[in-house]
Amino acid sequence: MVKMERAIASSKPRRSLAHALFVSVRPKQWVKNLLVFAAPIAAGSISDAKILKPSIAAFVAFTLVASGVYLFNDVVDVERDRSHPKKSRRPIASGEVPLSLAIILAVVASAAGIAISFIYATSGLGLLICIYLAMNVAYSNFLKHEPIIDILVVAMGFLLRAIAGGVADHVPLSNWFVIVAAFSSLFIVVGKRYAEAELLGKDASSHRASLGKYPVEFLNYARTLSSGVAITAYCLWAFEKGASAPKGAIWIESSILFFVAAILRYALLVEQGHGGAPEDVLMSDRFLQIAGALWISVLVVGIYISR
Numbered sequence: 001m002v003k004m005e006r007a008i009a010s011s012k013p014r015r016s017l018a019h020a021l022f023v024s025v026r027p028k029q030w031v032k033n034l035l036v037f038a039a040p041i042a043a044g045s046i047s048d049a050k051i052l053k054p055s056i057a058a059f060v061a062f063t064l065v066a067s068g069v070y071l072f073n074d075v076v077d078v079e080r081d082r083s084h085p086k087k088s089r090r091p092i093a094s095g096e097v098p099l100s101l102a103i104i105l106a107v108v109a110s111a112a113g114i115a116i117s118f119i120y121a122t123s124g125l126g127l128l129i130c131i132y133l134a135m136n137v138a139y140s141n142f143l144k145h146e147p148i149i150d151i152l153v154v155a156m157g158f159l160l161r162a163i164a165g166g167v168a169d170h171v172p173l174s175n176w177f178v179i180v181a182a183f184s185s186l187f188i189v190v191g192k193r194y195a196e197a198e199l200l201g202k203d204a205s206s207h208r209a210s211l212g213k214y215p216v217e218f219l220n221y222a223r224t225l226s227s228g229v230a231i232t233a234y235c236l237w238a239f240e241k242g243a244s245a246p247k248g249a250i251w252i253e254s255s256i257l258f259f260v261a262a263i264l265r266y267a268l269l270v271e272q273g274h275g276g277a278p279e280d281v282l283m284s285d286r287f288l289q290i291a292g293a294l295w296i297s298v299l300v301v302g303i304y305i306s307r
Helices: 002-011 017-024 027-043 049-076 099-120 123-141 149-169 175-207 209-213 216-244 246-271 278-284 286-305
Strands: none
Touching: 017 049, 017 099, 027 049, 027 149, 027 175, 027 278, 027 286, 049 099, 049 123, 049 149, 099 123, 123 149, 149 175, 175 209, 175 216, 175 246, 175 278, 216 246, 216 286, 246 278, 246 286, 278 286
């Protein structure tokens, strides 16, 4: 099966350089950066122009820096990606984008993102993005080969995006908000590792050393633990938020149903072998899109009714 997928990938026509570069920065991954709007939305302040401007700056900054990280990571992983049934089609692994050009663009994009965060948002956001960049450079070079640590670092990337919204806008972050963001991120990343291990089978450790060190039982335990904590923390956050906003309490508390539905749907998709690329799952699964839209809509209505 793996050899067949590689043969199909190699038979596809080459892309133009412009198209290959666009694919290299992984535009599908930009959806992750929408997490920077989570804190101001949860606080009910996203409609304030003074809050919205730094939020947009944080989104653009993370998009640029993350794109730089993807380019750098693909340069470091070029040989491993060539042995992967799907990643071998990536522009750098396939030779469509020269390594030197990829490195230059990675540096330029990262520098631009850091500059935007300091100029258009806050020094706190700039520092946070520098931490994100340093963490991912370390991940690309050696941390991704260490079991547990590789999962935590990737999950931290999601968490830093969620925290960035509060840092950029000076919006206070509740303890429950941080816990929900942290364990939801962990749940997604563990699901990704599970799907990768299932797809690659015996070749898993040759592509990523840490994959061969994760028993399926451990990954299932980690998914159960992280989803359980995320759901519990979200319930506690919703009831706490509802108590402080009685007019919209029923809406805020009702959002629990849709949050749980989204968690369960993603868990099912992972079991069906679709969790290797979470962004593709989000962009293609209609049930997950509807559940997510209803969750956000019901939550926003509850928060803004109480203002």
